[in-house]
Amino acid sequence: MGLSDSADTRLSQEGAATVAADDPAMAADDRSGVLVAPLQTIMNWARGHSMWPMTFGTACCAIEMMTVGSPRYDTDRFGIFFRNSPRQADCMIVAGTISLKMAPRMKLLYEQMAEPKYVIAMGACAISGGPFMHGYNVVNGVDQIMPVDIYIPGCPPRPEALINGLLTLMKRNAAGELSAAQRYRLETEGHL
Amino acid sequence: MIALKTLLGVVVIAIVVLVNTIVVMWCERKWLGHMQSRQGPLRTGWHGALQPFADAIKLLGKEDIVPANVDRPLFLIAPIIAFIPSLLTYAAMPWIESFVGASLDVGIFMVFAITAIFPVSMLFAGWSSFNKYSLIGGFRAAAQQVSYEVPMAVAIAGVVMLAESMRISDIVNAQHGLYYIILQPCAAILFFIAMLAEINRTPFDMPESESELVGGINTEYSSMRFALFFVAEYINVFTWSLIFSLLFLGGWNGPLFGGWDGPLGMVWLLLKTYAVIFMVFWVRATLPRVRIDQLTALGWRILLPFALASVFITAIGVFTNNFVLIVLEVIATAALVWLIARIGERAGEARRSEASARRCSDGSAIIPDPGSSPGSASGTSHTEVGA
Numbered sequence: 001m002g003l004s005d006s007a008d009t010r011l012s013q014e015g016a017a018t019v020a021a022d023d024p025a026m027a028a029d030d031r032s033g034v035l036v037a038p039l040q041t042i043m044n045w046a047r048g049h050s051m052w053p054m055t056f057g058t059a060c061c062a063i064e065m066m067t068v069g070s071p072r073y074d075t076d077r078f079g080i081f082f083r084n085s086p087r088q089a090d091c092m093i094v095a096g097t098i099s100l101k102m103a104p105r106m107k108l109l110y111e112q113m114a115e116p117k118y119v120i121a122m123g124a125c126a127i128s129g130g131p132f133m134h135g136y137n138v139v140n141g142v143d144q145i146m147p148v149d150i151y152i153p154g155c156p157p158r159p160e161a162l163i164n165g166l167l168t169l170m171k172r173n174a175a176g177e178l179s180a181a182q183r184y185r186l187e188t189e190g191h192l
Numbered sequence: 193m194i195a196l197k198t199l200l201g202v203v204v205i206a207i208v209v210l211v212n213t214i215v216v217m218w219c220e221r222k223w224l225g226h227m228q229s230r231q232g233p234l235r236t237g238w239h240g241a242l243q244p245f246a247d248a249i250k251l252l253g254k255e256d257i258v259p260a261n262v263d264r265p266l267f268l269i270a271p272i273i274a275f276i277p278s279l280l281t282y283a284a285m286p287w288i289e290s291f292v293g294a295s296l297d298v299g300i301f302m303v304f305a306i307t308a309i310f311p312v313s314m315l316f317a318g319w320s321s322f323n324k325y326s327l328i329g330g331f332r333a334a335a336q337q338v339s340y341e342v343p344m345a346v347a348i349a350g351v352v353m354l355a356e357s358m359r360i361s362d363i364v365n366a367q368h369g370l371y372y373i374i375l376q377p378c379a380a381i382l383f384f385i386a387m388l389a390e391i392n393r394t395p396f397d398m399p400e401s402e403s404e405l406v407g408g409i410n411t412e413y414s415s416m417r418f419a420l421f422f423v424a425e426y427i428n429v430f431t432w433s434l435i436f437s438l439l440f441l442g443g444w445n446g447p448l449f450g451g452w453d454g455p456l457g458m459v460w461l462l463l464k465t466y467a468v469i470f471m472v473f474w475v476r477a478t479l480p481r482v483r484i485d486q487l488t489a490l491g492w493r494i495l496l497p498f499a500l501a502s503v504f505i506t507a508i509g510v511f512t513n514n515f516v517l518i519v520l521e522v523i524a525t526a527a528l529v530w531l532i533a534r535i536g537e538r539a540g541e542a543r544r545s546e547a548s549a550r551r552c553s554d555g556s557a558i559i560p561d562p563g564s565s566p567g568s569a570s571g572t573s574h575t576e577v578g579a
Contacts, residue, residue, distance in 0.1 A: 046249035049236040074230040076221065079243055085407035087257060087414035090250070114255035114414040 040176065047090075047116070048174025050079040051166060054089035056109065059096025061123040061156040073159045080166055086110075091118035091149070091169065093162070097125035097132050098139040110146050116179050120165055121148045124155040131155070147180035205282050205293055212462075213426045217244040219466070220426075220473050227477040248423075254415040259322065262412065266320035271413065271420035274313035277306045278427040285434065286361045288444050288457040299360040300348060303435065304341075307390065310428065311337035314399055314409050317421070321412040329408030332484055333399035336389050339491040340396075344386035346499035347379040350506035351439050364443030371442040375509070375517055378502045378524040380440045382495050384471070387436060389491070391428045393472055395479040396487055403481075429472060430465070437464035490535075498528050 057065055068075050069082055083089045086109050098106060110119070121142045124130030129140035142148060149172075152165040182192050218233070218241055225232025233240020258267060283306075284299045286292035296302050311334050318330015352358055354375060355366040363372075373380045389396040400408035407413075410421055437443060441464045444457030482490070501524055509517025 042249060043253045046246045046253065049243070049246035050250040071228055071230040074225070076225055077231055077234040077240070079233055079236055079240070079246055081247075083407075084402050085411045087412055088251075088407065088410070088418050090254075112257075114257050116254070 044174055044176045048170050050081075050090075051170050051173075052081050052083040052088060052090045053093050053120075053166070054086055054091070054109070054113070055082045055084050056086075056092060057095040058098060058102055058106075059125060061095035061126070064156045064159055064162060065093055065095045065122065068159045068162050073163060075163060075166065078163075078167060078170070080163075080170075086112040087114060089113055090116070091120055091166075093120045093122050094126040094142045094148075095122045095156075097130065098142055098145070100137045100139060103139050103145055106142075107145050115181070117181060118149045118169055118179050119146055119181075120150045120152065120162075120169065122152045122154075122162060122165070123157055124153065127151050127153065147184045149180045201293065206279060208287070209279060209282055209427060209430070210423075212430050213423060214244045216426050216430050216469060219469065223470065223473050224477055227474070248419055251419040251422075252416055256415040256417065257412075259412055261322040263320035263322070266316045267412075268417075270313050270317035270320060271417040271424075273316060274310060274424040275420045275427075277309040277313075278424040278431065281306050281431050284360070285431070286364070286438070286443075287461060288455075289361050289365075291458065292361065295359060295361055298358045300352065300358050300363065300435075300439070303360075303431075304345060304348070307428070307431070308337075308341060310390075310424070313424075317409040317413070318399075321409070323412050325405040325407070326409050326411045329399045329401070329405050329411070332401075333392070333409060335484065336392075336396060336398050336487060336491075339488050340386045340389035340495070343382055343491060343495035343499040344390065346496065346503055347382040347386065348439065349503050350376050350379045353503070353506050353510055360438055360443075364438055364445065367442040368445055370514070371440065371445070373440040375514060376440065376502065376506065376521060378498060378505070378521050378528055380436075381525060381528060382499050382502065383436060383440065384468075386491075386495060387432045388472065388475060389487070391432050391472070392425065393429070394476040395482050397481060398484055398487060401481060429469060433465045433468035433472065434461070436468045437461060441468070486539075490532075494528070494531060494535075498524065 057063075067073060068080075075081070086092075090113075092106075092110055092113065094106070110117070119142065121127050125132060125138075126142045129135070129138050132138040133140055139145065150165045150169050152161050154161055157165075178186065178192075185192060221243065222232040222240065233243035236243045236246050258264065281303050283293040284296045284302045286295065286299075314333035314337075315330045318326045318328070318333065321327070351363060351372055354372060355363040357363060357366070388394075392399050398408075400410055402408075405411070410418055413421060438461070443464075444461045446457075446460035502521065505520040505524060506517065508520065
């Protein structure tokens with residue numbers, strides 16, 4: 001599985017970075033009816049208060065990611081709870097450099113996750129390839145492989161920055177905004 | 193009319209159990225947080241009290257994945273088989289003398305029989321998932337729960353002999369003034385250890401050993417099906433803690449309003465139950481996971497002989513008097529505690545000598561030799577971090 005296969009899932013950074021908040025038709029999800037609307041409210045509240053990232057790290061940013069779960073930063077306060085199996089995880093924190101060999105495995109893990117799923121690109125390497133950008137085996141940004149919801153700059157970002165990124169994602173969920181994957185599907189296939 | 197009353201009773205008991213289950217989930221995250229010098233959930237409701245609801249509703253809204261190649265019927269039915277028996281136990285479980293589903297003559301036997309279905313669901317889940325980690329988890333669950341049911345049943349036998357009844361409310365009423373944890377300390381400790389294995393809590397959380405088996409039997413389950421396993425597990429924590437407080441801690445008896453057949457009796461019972469649950473989480477925060485061979489060795493070679501000895505001692509006590517019973521039981525308890533402590537000590541010595549054997553001749557650096565020690569007790573009680 002080469003990277004050329006995933007060219008169709010290529011998503012521009014600008015596309016992922018703009019939030020769908022200014023587009024009410026997208027945010028409201030046109031299925032909302034008498035019964036669905038309160039359900040959607042409850043669901044948004046739940047998604048805004050519970051976020052289980054997958055225990056998955058590829059490089060040195062993962063050290064900061066682990067620190068986030070430690071007593072000092074304690075993400076459990078916000079309902080952020082690391083879960084091992086991709087089937088039960090909500091979001092994937094891509095913490096570190098993605099080599100060409102790792103990329104298909106990471107995509108496989110992403111595809112094993114259950115919808116709605118989110119991707120956080122943590123650190124310079126996951127955003128753009130970072131200091132290893134010109135390496136012969138380095139993916140220049142994880143958004144070349146899968147749709148990214150949140151970019152966290154830094155090399156590596158501080159734990160506070162990662163917490164801020166996760167909280168931003170949860171706030172978006174609470175506001176009922178679509179994930180990057182959902183927006184991508186809506187743009188390309190016309191449905192969620 | 194009777195059918196309506198029964199239906200109402202079922203609904204009330206199910207609600208009481210599920211509310212308590214949610215409280216147990218919240219307690220675990222808060223207590224575990226504070227034990228690990230964290231704070232636990234804070235932002236969802238009052239001190240994170242709504243966190244279990246947020247998690248459950250979020251899981252409900254997730255995609256329900258049935259992976260390719262799974263054994264479809266078993267895969268779909270396994271979470272239901274886990275969930276239903278865990279609620280079904282409460283059919284025979286008294287809360288107070290008058291608030292009980294069915295006060296059966298063989299109450300404790302029936303509860304025990306229903307809980308024996310739980311490992312079957314785990315075996316189903318492990319087998320059907322088409323995943324090596326799930327399968328290992330399922331086999332571990334079967335091995336663990338079958339081997340720990342034996343000492344547990346024998347430990348209960350002593351209680352039944354003293355109360356001369358298997359009806360749970362009779363057992364509780366027989367403890368008026370003198371709880372069985374005083375008459376049966378050895379059986380109580382055995383029951384508590386076996387209980388930890390039955391409800392898959394650390395140090396015996398073999399079916400879901402997160403640091404070695406990804407998610408164990410849960411690995412392939414997403415959405416609602418995972419939530420059912422999750423809830424069933426916490427219902428079981430509550431169930432077994434309730435059974436412990438009914439059998440050994442005097443149930444609804446208490447120094448104040450003791451044995452009163454009213455809400456205060458239930459308050460006593462719940463206080464005792466939550467004390468036991470606190471112990472369970474305390475153990476979880478303290479001890480690392482044991483290996484599967486250590487687990488089965490403990491079950492068959494230590495717990496079972498001591499459980500049989502406890503029954504023998506109880507038989508002597510029934511024919512003589514309570515004083516003889518207490519003295520003999522305390523001696524047995526001391527022996528049990530000494531033996532378990534000795535095992536831990538010897539494991540530590542073995543680890544230390546192994547480590548020193550791996551040192552260089554100058555005694556400084558340690559040569560990494562992963563082959564020589566197949567998994568010295570690994571795992572950590574802090575399950576949230578890792579990569």
